[in-house]
Amino acid sequence: MHDDLIARAEAWLAEDPDQETRDELAKLIEAGDTAELAARFSGTLQFGTAGLRGELGAGPLRMNRSVVIRAAAGLAAYLKKQGHTDGLVVIGYDARHKSADFARDTAAVVTGAGLRAAVLPRPLPTPVLAFAIRHLGAVAGVEVTASHNPPRDNGYKVYLGDGSQIVPPADAEIAAEIDAIASLHDVPRPDSGWETLDDSVLDAYLARTDAVLDPASPRTARTVYTAMHGVGKDVLLAAFARAGFPEPVLVTEQAEPDPDFPTVAFPNPEEPGAMDLAFARARATDPDLVIANDPDADRCAVAVKDGVDWRMLRGDEVGALLAAHLVRRGARGTFAESIVSSSLLGRIAEKAGLPYEETLTGFKWIARVDGLRYGYEEALGYCVDPQGVRDKDGITAALLITELASVLKEEGRSLLDLLDDLAVEHGLHATDQLSVRVQDLSLIADAMRRLREQPPTELAGLPITRAEDLTRGTEQLPPTDGLRYTLDGARVIVRPSGTEPKLKCYLEVVVPVAAHAGLPAARARATELLTAVKRDLSAAAGI
DSSP: OHHHHHHHHHHHHHHOOOHHHHHHHHHHHHHTOHHHHHHHHSSOOOOBTTBEEEEBSSSTTSBSHHHHHHHHHHHHHHHHHTTOTTOEEEEEEOSSTTHHHHHHHHHHHHHHTTOEEEEOSSSOOHHHHHHHHHHTTOSEEEEEOOTTSOTTEEEEEEEETTSSBOOTTHHHHHHHHHHTOOOGGGSOOOSSOOEEOOTHHHHHHHHHHGGGSOTTSOOOOOEEEEOTTSSOHHHHHHHHHHHTOOOOEEOGGGTSOOTTOTTOSSSOTTSTTTTHHHHHHHHHHOOSEEEEEOTTSOOEEEEEEETTEEEEOOHHHHHHHHHHHHHHTTOOSEEEEETTSOTHHHHHHHHTTOOEEEEOSSHHHHTTSTTEEEEEETTTEEESOTTTOSSOOHHHHHHHHHHHHHHHHHTTOOHHHHHHHHHHHHOEEEEEEEEEEOSSTHHHHHHHHHHHHSOOSEETTEEEEEEEEGGGOOSSSOOOSOEEEEETTEEEEEEEOSSSSEEEEEEEEEEOOSSGGGHHHHHHHHHHHHHHHHHHHHHHHTO
């Protein structure tokens, strides 16, 4: 085993085009560090429906130029087999370590394969890339980003010509083409021949952002904004200026792109502590709301003043607010969400007489819903302009929630007042998550197996009225690794994360409320139920 490992590492080293990872790998080989070599060479990063994502470093189980060149070559081979012999591939990238290198390598490989490649002019939000695919009539797009992962990670998202991310079977077909590449020496990589786009694509994207707003709406809400050390700031400020909103007050410590994300443990607005600086700025300036993007600006977080201090709204709360706002504005078309998001959206759509659909987790599914007008996912992802961007977009979502805050401000009300109204109208829908991060992935498989073999019959004293194993699929959903429990007044979904070593459990309870006066008691009851569901589910799963 030891000799085989060293031989594989030496073969990789001989092909590696990057001096930095070559040096790193040479040191490991020289030191005979078999544990670390095994961690990098005991398989390959799997190309799935999220593309690739992993830690930067040398070897096939890390993100590096060799892995990216193979991925680009596999994508190009797949596109040619689909008949796109001279199609355009648009490439975008964020400001993470190596992102620009990975984008350049992709452009070189695509050009060498005989396709046309165009690269966005600088690090820009992921939704600009998703927009550019449709705007330029491309056959595919690549975004080099690890979204809100830790600083040491990077990733590779692939979109097809409809402007939405790949779904099966395209992912498996591209993976097969990647596996078929014997040697990097077989992949032509010219030094030029691709186009670097100018700002006209960004200008066209910004022109579309106006389309999400009502031309007659007030533009008075004041915001504090953090880009979370990512690439959102310039585009968001330009969009807000075009719209005529007051200029957002920046969280200056997090305003500029920085691949080391120095002020946050995880550059994800949902993580504890990530919003602390934004809240401090809000306490000092007293805005109407706080807006945060994740580092590639496809997600949007919203915080509001609740009593004396600030709190983040849950993704489900923002999802319901945007839906209610669009309904009030007379939006037509299908409202869609993933199965892990709150059932409140279905109730809002039903009352408005609008079609409603549930999909598997991920915007790659939501974006494919026929006649989509609005889609959201509880993980802070919102698609409010599906004609322009077939993906979540943290810039246009920020515009729309700020428009709603402005409308309510003119009425002497707030986002929290509208949430109260929705609770009285449709029942208080309270959601929470039980999320367990593991070092050992087998623990996730063990928990799923335990729940399948010994399914719970009740949680928090509520009987489970229906238990579904989603690996079998349903009439509406293709198969996926997940479990769904329907309870009397609650719902639970358990699934392994698609992008991180986590087991995720999504909980929702619905408590009827007769009038506004009943809200405090309903909230207390919902908190009590969610706590009990979490406790019982942990015990049943053994986590």
